[in-house]
Amino acid sequence: MSEEFTLKRISQSEWLLEKSGEMRVPGRIFADIQTIEQLQTDVAEKKEWNALRQVRDVACLPGIVTAALALPDVHPGYGFPIGGVGAFDLKEGVVVVGGVGFDINCGVRLLATPLHKEDLSGVLSELADDLYRTVPAGLGSEGKLRLTLDEIDQLLREGARYVVKRGYGVEEDLVHIEEEGQIPGADPTVVSRLAKQRQFRQVGTLGSGNHYLEVQTVVRIIDPEAAAVYGLEEGQVVTSIHTGSRALGHQIGQDYLKEMEQASRRYQIPIRSRELVCAPILSDEGKRYLSAVACGSNCAFANRQVIAHLVRSSFARILGLAEEKMHTVYDIGHNNVKVEHHLVDGTTRALLVHRKGSTRAFGPGRRESPPAYRAVGHPTLVGGTMGTASYVMRGTNLGMEKAFGSGIHGAGRALSRRKAAKKYWGKDVKSAMAADGIILREHSLRGVAEEAPGAYKDVERVVHAATDAGINQPVACLRPLLVIKG
């Protein structure tokens, strides 16, 4: 039987998936017409995975509030779509492993430098080689910081703060990390021994897939006021680190997927797809999972903190730049679930907000933002493709009203990895980037092919749709100078 999804266009970049059948709330999709057409094509072609169905299935979950959301970088995932947001009532709602994914708190750290693009001329290649050697990346890579089980527990409780205490980075970094790099309520006893053992050698490693380290230059300031607040200016050199919670987060996801499968049956939760296995938020299983996510999130913050330190050491070696001169602009995750307060129908309510391939994007005035950023709202970091551009954006008041203060996280894939690998050769991608003046140092050429810029949607279009919908506001555009891929 063919599926049907009725989409009503609300504005240029906002669509309503009308409530029908078992949906408890409608779906709301912020996207341009091309993205919507792609989603509809997936349905028409009876693709096994389509994001509209995923939005609908999320809208059927118990306790969901207002609407199941998809942001402009939406594409099919498992459980939630990528670019999906779901907020749940704490009493009636559920917590969904597929609303977070395996790479818990995968995210981006942006480091600013006082350097300008010209300062790198002649040393870019040397810097690339040094970063390639210094930051462990790729399958099977091992970090330099080896921890005991007790130390891992401390890291899970304290997050970035723990590794700062161990000499990786400075106290000032913590102020500019989401939740100050330490999510409360992280109880290491709810994380399996296997998860911790898998992490022993992986603290401070980049990983592979879409993870990267980029040295970039600010090519355009779009919002001068916010850019000044964030300390960004045209021509400036910055560095982005995209990675997550590594094997520890992956194993937490795996362990709790199994636990939630059993919980879904035990609590007889009416889920439309096994991908959405879940537990009541207030159940023992739900609470344990949330605590495990806090552990995984802290692990990811610590991981990016260690890598930031390694990046600084490279800049110090090659350019003589003092480590304290590379400030953390912000560090924000995009695979999360958090208790937040939002205004719903005129009443402030505590909700559990899942963001899968979506960041928090709180507008001006929220106390969750670092004091220095509060007036304009914290930055959101949008990773583009390695050959095009990334963006610094910020949340808006409208985004608080319409999207639970959520933001896009990247360009979003357009081609599957298989199709990308068929269409592109890693070496050709590398040459094309070199012709554009972008140095690539990779650990896997196959990975480069799968991550070819052409495998992604046009980041400009995605940023435009988020801006046009009014939920996010662009601040600065960053272009890569050198890329390290795992």
Added chain:
Amino acid sequence: MPLPAVPTQVAVQMIMPFEYLDHTADVCLRGTGETVEEAFCEAARALFNLMVDLERVAPKRSQRVSLFAERLDLLLVEWLSELLGQKDLTDLFLSRFHVDIRQGKDGFHLEGEGWGEPLDPPRHRVKLEVKGVTYSGLHVAHEGKIWIAQCVVDI
């Protein structure tokens, strides 16, 4: 370098195929075989083939696993996730498998063994890391004359 001899039943299963189905963000792997055991072995090969060039991984050392699940499809997730998790402890990347599955009163028991060697990134031509095994696209069934064991893995 010639490959060491492997048990015959393992060698036989090598001719059975695995494939990948299109999934935008991640990968749906599918192992097939004349028996459910062969399909599970092929699914495991499909899993490791995402990370390394299987043909370059010599079956030098072995690793055993013993698992239980209430249903066959859940057993597939257990099998693949166990292999994925253990590789970070043993450092073994596996290329050959043998599996026995027995149906018990409450579910299915799996006794499995994998052969491989410690990761050597340049020689094994490393590809990408697999983050986890999902319930998405999960399907274990006897269709026509073949068994299918498939699911989406997160990259």
